[in-house]
Amino acid sequence: MNDGRTRRVEVAEIDQNWESFRAKWKATVVVLEGPAAGTEFVMESANVCIGRGSGADWTIEHDTLSKEHAALELVEGRIRIRDLGSTNGCKVNGSDVKAADLKNGDRLQLGECSLQFVLEKRSHKPKTYVIDEA
Numbered sequence: 001m002n003d004g005r006t007r008r009v010e011v012a013e014i015d016q017n018w019e020s021f022r023a024k025w026k027a028t029v030v031v032l033e034g035p036a037a038g039t040e041f042v043m044e045s046a047n048v049c050i051g052r053g054s055g056a057d058w059t060i061e062h063d064t065l066s067k068e069h070a071a072l073e074l075v076e077g078r079i080r081i082r083d084l085g086s087t088n089g090c091k092v093n094g095s096d097v098k099a100a101d102l103k104n105g106d107r108l109q110l111g112e113c114s115l116q117f118v119l120e121k122r123s124h125k126p127k128t129y130v131i132d133e134a
Contacts, residue, residue, distance in 0.1 A: 017046070017074060017077070018045065018046035018074055021046075021074055021077060022043075023122065024121065024122055025119055025120065025121060025122060026042065026043075026119070026120045026122055027042070027043040027072070027079050027117070027118070027119050028040050028041065028042050028043070028117075028118040028119075028120070029041045029043075029050070029058070029072070029108070029115050029116070029117055029118070030115060030116045030118060031060060031113070031114075031115055032107075032114040032115060032116055033113070033114045034062060034113060034114075035061065036060050036061065036062070039060075041058045043072060043079070045057075046073065046074040047071060047072070047073050047074070048071065048072045048073075049068050049070075049071050049084070050065075050069055050070050050071070050072065050110065051065055051066055051067050051068040051069040051070070051084075052065040052066070052067055052069070053066075053067025053068060055067060055068055056068055056069075060110075060113055062110075062111060062112070062113045064088045064110075064111025064112040064113060065086070065088070065110055065111045065113055066084070066085075066086040066087050066088070066111075068084050068086075069083075069084060069086040069088075069090070069110050069111065070082060070083055070084055070086065070090050070110055071084055072102075075101075078101045078102070079101070079102045079117070079119065080099055080100065080101050080102065081097065081099065081100055081102055081108065081117075082098070082099040083097065083098050083099070086110070086111070087111075088110075088111035088112070089111070090108070090109070090110055091108070091109035092106055092107070092108060092109075093106055093107050094107070094109075102117045102119070103117075103119065104117070104118060104119040104120075105117070105118070
């Protein structure tokens with residue numbers, strides 16, 4: 001139903017927002033425990049699915065994760081985690097969530113899999129060129 005109040009977001013707008021965000025920030029999730037401990041996943045798109053199934057963008061082999069457990073999404077300039085109807089749920093800093101905006105250092109619990117969200121500001125160093133003298 002279209003009530004005239006909902007604004008449609010075009011894919012081009014999402015892509016533009018992602019490129020702007022990505023130029024300034026690097027969003028990473030680090031696995032803290034288990035066989036995949038130390039694995040880092042870098043957000044390369046505005047929407048990322050985390051799970052143990054082949055359909056997930058980031059696959060973590062953990063029997064307490066659903067095949068498509070949670071999504072990380074760029075929403076209004078922030079990264080949000082959203083539970084995708086998982087069996088064992090999502091927690092942020094120990095609190096059960098269906099969806100929550102993330103900040104640097106947040107601890108995520110997907111099932112029994114512990115992760116940490118890292119948000120780093122990208123440095124924009126000027127390019128240096130070496131010109132051979134002729």
